[in-house]
Amino acid sequence: MNSKRDLLPRDMPSGMELVEQGRKAGDAIDMRVSLFCQHHGVSSELEYKKMMAAEGRTMTSMTIGFQDWPATVRGLERVYNECERRGFYVDRYILPLDRRMGLPIEYQASALKETGPMLNSDADWNAVAQAVPIQPHLGDMMIGSPASLDNTRLALQAGVNYIGNLSQFAWKYPGWPGDDIDQMIEVVKSLGMMASKAEAGAVVHSYMDDGFPALFSDYCSYIGWARFERYIVESLIGAHLSTSYGGLTHDSMTKTTVTLALESLRPKEVATAFYYGNTTRYTRLIDKNYGVLGVDVLFMILADARARAGAAVMPVPVTEALRTPTADEIIEAQTIARQIADDADRVFASVDWGVLERGCDRLLKGGAQFFERLMNGLDDVGVDVTDPLQLLVAVRRLGARVIERSYGAGKSTNDPAFNGYQPVVPTDTLQDYLTERTLVREGLQGTTFGSGTGDRVVVGSTDVHEVGVRLVVDALEALGIEPTLASVGVDPDELADLALEADATALLVSTHNGMALSYAQQLISELSQRRLRVQIIFGGLLNQDVEGQDMPADVSDDLRQLGIHVCDSPVQLGPLLGRGRT
């Protein structure tokens, strides 16, 4: 285990003094009332949510953010008007901002554009809560980012009450010259600012699946982490916290159980921001996605009703796996959700809540163990567990996987599939991986490695997708091959250099970023410059963005023409390897 000396420098500022600075800055802020709240005669979204929970009305939320802010406003107007025409309204919207918004303004210009709009002016900020009577929610690039304090102030002034996303505290922001401590200083100050407005309805938001929990393999760790965040935000700093979750879990029973466990940690005076619809079960086959959406939304509605959480259900449009959904696709998902909400009451009584609550107890017990072990562990290495800055910096430096392995409720294991940690309640992400891995291993049974021993395989990914690489490594290990790992985000020249050093006989390339063909052409050129004859195998999403077309084109045949082997599943690796070299 690390010592404090390894984890934290000696000269960190006092976290509680930073909270105080944030509080003072918050005292000077006037919180505007949004158009939506005016419309419903309330002073804050929290007040509205409590009212809806008491009435038993299901709220819905949507994510909407197009190329820029004007296009987003047009989309909001379209959704509002069409839903009104259909006889219902959407309660709130989540604005997914460009990552540059997380940088202090002086660094935004030199950083690169990513997806999502920017709020560039006072007029933009003013319109966030006034353009349409739908309550805005600002999660991405706010609390957690280097610009935490400024963005929190701007959001509060604009009439936004739920501001996050604390789970993003470990995100990195290209173009930011500061380090992790500088970033956490801003986070802690912004939490202090939120505390100063708690009475007025300001709620810190955290979406579990954007943070460390997404890297955990045990749902007990989710619960333990939620307790850890509540300890910092509520007990130490005195702000309200809402914990949201949902996108990465597709098993509706598990999702309901985890949701209920998270809700049992919630103080009564706070309402939850949203439950996020599942995004991992969607495929390119749109028809199937409607089925996923229906079941998912139903269980989210039931969980909210059971917990009286005041959470808004967030139905994910069925096209989300293909593209940024259009306004009409959002309207469709909202219409479906509203219809299910109208019918959900009749289902509620038929659910066996006892089974779900027993599962919930198991999660809470494991979560309590995680939390206590984490706090004791931090205390043992000398971290001041009453200082929010020290806590955030320490856990960020430890990282999610080390934290779960060291403090999780499960057991340690040497099984490489589990990264050293055997979970109590495995996450869907882990289970999906294990299922796929079993399929791969079963598929490879009896397969012999074509070119015999002595072959060396280099594995790399053109983008940041790790899961594909992990599955390929598993498949190779099942074949008795220990690959050389080039890791993720590797360029063709780098891959060719490593192939030369490793004397590779095969290169396995995982790609998902719509540039399979141009990458392959460059790779072949780099290998040829090094006079390397090596088998090339491509797997993943083998497509290429084509100018003027909405959808990327499949380039599998073009790759084959270049002499590249196309691999649809790791199961095919056995027969493919050794089949020949380009």
Add this chain to the structure above:
Amino acid sequence: MQLSSDGKRPYAVTSTAKECLVDGAPWKFGLLVDLGSTFTKLTVVDEAGQLIARSQSPTTVDGEAIDGLIKALGRLPGTVRTSLAWAMCSSSAAGGLRIASVGLTSRLSGEAARLASLGAGGKLVRAQDGYLDAGAARLLLDASPHLIVMTGGLDGGNNSALLHNAEVLSGLSGVPAFVVAGNQAVADRATGTLRSRGHDALTVANVYPTPGTIEIGPLREAVRELFLRHITHAKGLDTVLEVLKAECEPTPLSVSRGLETVASQEDRPVMLVDVGGATTDIHSVGGDQHRTRGVDLPQPMVLRTVEGDLGVRAGAVNVIKSVPSRLRVAHEAELKIDLMDQAEKRGLNPRFVPATRLQERVDEFIARTAVNLGIERHAGKIIINHRPWGTRHRAQGKDLRKCSLLIATGGVFCHMHKPESMIRNALSDVDAELSPTDPRIVVDHAYLFYAVGLVARLNRRLGMRMINKWRATPAASVNEVTY
């Protein structure tokens, strides 16, 4: 053997450093000698790590190294001189240890070989990568290296390059020694090929054994051994080492080890800038790296970079050439002087000492530029590559932003008015995102770090005690006698 500067007062070193510092034989004073290219420097230390005395004398260019040592010894107080129990020695005389490196790919094993060669205290005179042909071998030989470091192939990976290159290089004559630090599967065979043709060659652990790792420790030790075996002899240091009962290692290696000793007491990275007459050396220990990919070569924890063209005397002309013309014109107008003319004068006279305030200011300008460029090339940068398959943000090199201590050493600082503010000034416009932002700046007036590094190799605790004494009073005067 006894030494005498005047034939009347004999003084002697009674034991080896190992007998006193490792085996525990009693001693009063130890002598640390640095045989530099310009000056022979002596530092005397006691068991408490206290600096007892210092002296220096010009290293004779044409004569024997022993002459400079005898003169410097003669300048030590008599009571000290007669109580020296042991001695240790470093040397950068006659241009230092010339190393050429050979790797397979420039980005991976080739870069690892270069970093390791510099880390071992060498002066990198030539680097060749790939499968060498006769022309490449000739280029290596033309650079007159004292030794060649050979790498190539991950462990268990490419073996043909190392074997091929060993075969090609075995035909060379005039290279005293080789270190083979490549693919372990064939490293001994490559070494065998070199030895079979009469070369002295050592096999050490691969400097680039697996993706994402660099291992320079074993190579450093091998270079040290070969330096002692061949180069000290070539440079005529044998007599000095015999009378001192001492071994000798390259000075930059000692300095690096000295900085490591300081770093072990700090939470954050530390740096040392050594501005010499002909070159500027930058050492750093620690510093996070954003390294997550197997195809990235990490920087070694102990990193040394050398700006072989930048210095305040022989390197002054190059420094002035690298100054943007706008800046140069402004300074020339302010100082009313031709900077290139001044630089050339310094290049012709390595022992030039500024006599006027104006000459000091010219020295300051040259040193400031050397420090600025040296740190800029040493520290990490954020590289943005726009590729058809996506934009890549890469942090290359070490993140030294949180460097807590920057030590400046070199004669030029000793003559300077407020050297700390000059260095801070030089830091302020370094064009490297990951360079130090606000370190404590301390000038090493006592030229201590080679001495700490020498001592720390055998007795780390004594090295730490020397550092602790220095920290308490970095500018404290000792019994100092210069020429």
